[in-house]
Amino acid sequence: MKPIVNIEGLTKTYGKRRGISGITFAIEEGEVFGFIGPNGAGKSTTIRTLLNIIFPTSGSASIFGKDVVTQSLDIRRQIGYLPSEVFYYDDMKVVDLLRFAAAFHRCRNEKRIADLAGRLDLDLNRKIEDLSFGNRKKVGIAQALLHEPKLLILDEPTGGLDPLMQNTFFELLKEERAKGTTIFFSSHILSEVQRMCDRVAIIKDGSLIKVESVENLMRNNLRHITLTARQPDEIDLSAIAGIVRRERIGTTHLKLLYDGDMKAFVQGIAGCPFTDILIEEPSLDEIFLHYYTN
Numbered sequence: 690m691k692p693i694v695n696i697e698g699l700t701k702t703y704g705k706r707r708g709i710s711g712i713t714f715a716i717e718e719g720e721v722f723g724f725i726g727p728n729g730a731g732k733s734t735t736i737r738t739l740l741n742i743i744f745p746t747s748g749s750a751s752i753f754g755k756d757v758v759t760q761s762l763d764i765r766r767q768i769g770y771l772p773s774e775v776f777y778y779d780d781m782k783v784v785d786l787l788r789f790a791a792a793f794h795r796c797r798n799e800k801r802i803a804d805l806a807g808r809l810d811l812d813l814n815r816k817i818e819d820l821s822f823g824n825r826k827k828v829g830i831a832q833a834l835l836h837e838p839k840l841l842i843l844d845e846p847t848g849g850l851d852p853l854m855q856n857t858f859f860e861l862l863k864e865e866r867a868k869g870t871t872i873f874f875s876s877h878i879l880s881e882v883q884r885m886c887d888r889v890a891i892i893k894d895g896s897l898i899k900v901e902s903v904e905n906l907m908r909n910n911l912r913h914i915t916l917t918a919r920q921p922d923e924i925d926l927s928a929i930a931g932i933v934r935r936e937r938i939g940t941t942h943l944k945l946l947y948d949g950d951m952k953a954f955v956q957g958i959a960g961c962p963f964t965d966i967l968i969e970e971p972s973l974d975e976i977f978l979h980y981y982t983n
């Protein structure tokens with residue numbers, strides 16, 4: 690199966706400033722693919738390069754097997770894009786803006802516009818200039834979805850949406866996914882990536898750290914272990930390799946972040962004076978931080 694998005698050694702520098710360096714990964718058809726990294730990591734730079742808004746310094750990328758630089762027009766006909774910050778013509782009404790956007794795709798569909806506006810609780814007759822940041826974002830979501838694109842590229846899509854609206858947004862994405870739409874979802878919020886995505890690419894300082902399935906990320910060895918003991922400070926764990934963090938909680942608990950073989954850990958603490966043990970799976974955020982601090 691050919692990937693829908695294929696990025697090979699993509700590099701973009703802004704003069705002497707780093708943008709992204711040697712990014713390589715592929716997104717398969719029908720995947721919901723997360724792109725995760727802290728502020729300034731290079732997510733928007735990668736996305737803008739894919740959209741031919743900026744040009745790569747070196748490397749290449751294709752979408753639907755077409756080169757993002759030379760065949761951008763063809764590509765854009767079949768994608769929906771939500772930028773991290775949306776800017777529209779301020780004096781346009783929402784409905785006119787959406788009709789205008791639909792016209793680019795030759796798909797004026799009043800029912801779809803009305804449906805999306807209803808779901809997103811968007812007043813079609815308001816002017817863009819009168820909308821809050823969150824409501825502008827909703828216009829952006831409707832504009833990205835209205836022509837039912839084959840690929841959705843969403844750059845920090847949930848910023849400004851309240852929790853209820855975030856739920857609606859995720860429902861909309863699930864419906865798109867059920868139609869076979871491929872979704873490329875950039876975010877710095879891991880919990881939403883964990884909730885939505887099949888795989889994630891982790892980017893830091895302009896370089897790709899890892900591409901992994903969310904399932905595998907959650908299945909790694911990293912665990913929170915809480916030991917209960919009368920004298921937690923006296924527990925000697927020096928012989929156990931893989932303790933990433935050790936923290937006394939209150940007077941009777943010792944909380945550890947452990948990255949290693951669980952059997953070795955259990956054998957290592959067998960002789961220690963503890964009365965209880967709790968082993969928990971870390972959140973994706975913690976797994977993510979762990980990758981970053983190593």
Ligand SMILES: Nc1ncnc2c1ncn2[C@@H]1O[C@H](COP(=O)(O)OP(=O)(O)OP(=O)(O)O)[C@@H](O)[C@H]1O
Pocket residue numbers: 703706707708709726727728729730731732733734735773877
């Ligand atoms: N137009 C520009 N001129 C100069 N440097 C830029 C420009 N755009 C981005 N950069 C730099 O490129 C790097 C990557 O930025 P980018 O906006 O792609 O990150 P990001 O992961 O999208 O971050 P955020 O979550 O804050 O949007 C940063 O160091 C940033 O300062």
